[in-house]
Amino acid sequence: MEKNGKISSAVIRRLPKYYRYLGELKRMGVNKTSSRELSEMTGFSASQIRQDLNNFGGFGQQGFGYDVESLRFEIGKILGLDKKxxxxxxxxxxxxxxxxxxxxxxxxxxxxxxxxxxxxxxxxxxxxxxxxxxxxxxxxxxxxxxxxxxxxxxxxxxxxxxxxxxxxxxxxxxxxxxxxxxxxxxxxxxxxxxxxxxxxxxxxxxxxxxxx
CATH class of the missing domain: 3.40.50.720 (NAD(P)-binding Rossmann-like Domain)
Incomplete structure (x- = not known):
């Protein structure tokens, strides 16, 4: 769910990359990740990743990071990938x-x-x-x-x-x-x-x- 009204196109264009890398983590059997780890994978800064996700509610918990499967599912929903x-x-x-x-x-x-x-x-x-x-x-x-x-x-x-x-x-x-x-x-x-x-x-x- 979008928190702040209209989301910039730059944010939307980063979401598919997050979705792809989260899919790779899932296939590797990784259950938890952090903005720092996603930063190393995607090349975007950890603060940028947190800001992007905060546009839609954040999804993570400070000190615990992100649940890989849940975050990927939520980003998929934002992108409309839960439909045919x-x-x-x-x-x-x-x-x-x-x-x-x-x-x-x-x-x-x-x-x-x-x-x-x-x-x-x-x-x-x-x-x-x-x-x-x-x-x-x-x-x-x-x-x-x-x-x-x-x-x-x-x-x-x-x-x-x-x-x-x-x-x-x-x-x-x-x-x-x-x-x-x-x-x-x-x-x-x-x-x-x-x-x-x-x-x-x-x-x-x-x-x-x-x-x-």
Missing amino acids: YKVIIVGAGNIGEAIANYTGFYEADYEVVSLFDKNPKLIGLSIRNAVIRDIDYIEEYLKAEKVDIAVICTPKSVCQQIAEKIVACGIKAIWNFAPKDLKMPEGVYVENVHLNESLFSLTYYYNKLKGE
Whole structure:
């Protein structure tokens, strides 16, 4: 439960990392942890971790630290990971296929229910039991089926048009891998993922290290 009204996006973006490392501790059989230990694992300061968690109630007890399983469960609830989500992927090329096979979907409760593409050679094939359908029928599908999240893996030239089409059918959350930032109306959340931006940042630091 959020204590202080609106939570900054920086805090929200740190929560998945806490969730991931707590999962690792759980798999190792660790029952208790502290903000100091989480700091060593995540790279965030112990005070930052405590501040982040205090936004939602704290969850720990001074002198005793955090119960790993309980804290992970509570962070999962904050992130909405206690629910199931149905996902479609638009674009069944290399990136779309890789995302459809991404094990992270299936470790959490995300179900890829269908893919869409215009390539007749792909239509009718399945990836992990999700059928690739003709993109011309995407609106018909969305009107008939409940879908929570759409993943866009199309070329740059068509991604905005496709996004507008699926939003008109009720989609409110888009994970966008097309090489263009989507512009959506208020009430629709888009996570634009640009792999080359991460690569270019890495390249900068690599060359900086070489220069030193």
